[in-house]
Amino acid sequence: xxxxxxxxxxxxxxxxxxxxxxxxxxxxxxxxxxxxxxxxxxxxxxxxxxxxxxxxxxxxxxxxxxxxxxxxxxxxxxxxxxxxxxxxxxxxxxxxxxxxxxxxxxxxxxxxxxxxxxxxxxxxxxxxxxxxxxxxxxxxxxxxxxxxxxxxxxxxxxxxxxxxxxxxxxxxxxxxxxxxxxxxxxxxxxxxxxxxxxxxxxxxxxxxxxxxxxxxxxxxxxxxxxxxxxxxxxxxxxxxxxxxxxxxxx
Numbered sequence: 001x002x003x004x005x006x007x008x009x010x011x012x013x014x015x016x017x018x019x020x021x022x023x024x025x026x027x028x029x030x031x032x033x034x035x036x037x038x039x040x041x042x043x044x045x046x047x048x049x050x051x052x053x054x055x056x057x058x059x060x061x062x063x064x065x066x067x068x069x070x071x072x073x074x075x076x077x078x079x080x081x082x083x084x085x086x087x088x089x090x091x092x093x094x095x096x097x098x099x100x101x102x103x104x105x106x107x108x109x110x111x112x113x114x115x116x117x118x119x120x121x122x123x124x125x126x127x128x129x130x131x132x133x134x135x136x137x138x139x140x141x142x143x144x145x146x147x148x149x150x151x152x153x154x155x156x157x158x159x160x161x162x163x164x165x166x167x168x169x170x171x172x173x174x175x176x177x178x179x180x181x182x183x184x185x186x187x188x189x190x191x192x193x194x195x196x197x198x199x200x201x202x203x204x205x206x207x208x209x210x211x212x213x214x215x216x217x218x219x220x221x222x223x224x225x226x227x228x229x230x231x232x233x234x235x236x237x238x239x240x241x242x243x244x245x246x247x248x249x250x
Contacts (some may be wrong), residue, residue: 002245019223037064038072041083045097102250115146182207188234
């Protein structure tokens with residue numbers, strides 16, 4: 001058995017990091033690097049690229065709405081052309097910082113929008129397809145199933161489904177919106193147990209006590225939560241201890 005372990009990193013705001021990136025890069029296999037939309041700048045992107053090389057971690061782009069004020073977590077409805085141009089600029093910025101770009105995962109409100117809104121999903125997939133053409137290889141999209149998976153297929157891009165270790169799930173298999181009861185999981189032991197169940201059984205408990213099936217090839221932790229490092233280390237120890245190989249699929 002093997003699985004990818006990814007984290008949202010490089011999320012520097014006004015020159016200040018929001019996570020312990022060194023500690024997180026040491027235990028993950030893929031890093032979703034902020035590339036200027038909600039956080040991150042040229043210096044933080046270069047630093048993330050350097051860490052990725054040092055720790056042998058795959059680099060993915062983590063584009064967002066152009067919304068640094070709200071950390072990209074407020075829903076928006078940009079015109080498709082505007083969104084496509086914005087995502088293209090963010091991907092290009094990360095490549096310009098030296099990244100060997102392997103995949104793309106939208107951030108925050110954009111991440112949720114592209115699961116439900118075909119127009120936004122198509123705009124993001126088109127931007128990724130443009131970058132893929134420039135790089136000479138198809139960049140996979142990482143996310144939840146929905147409109148983005150369909151848009152990826154239409155654009156001849158691979159799609160990889162992920163599951164969240166530190167977010168609450170509803171009975172519909174969606175994430176509990178931030179700010180609602182059960183939205184976040186902070187306990188390292190709980191997320192380690194969840195990781196093992198997801199890999200072995202393909203299921204996760206919901207906030208109301210039910211279970212939903214999740215067929216995920218990648219597991220995500222958010223780097224900016226207070227217990228992120230402890231959770232990441234607990235997950236990695238649990239996976240290693242169970243003989244589950246942690247490796248990027250890109």
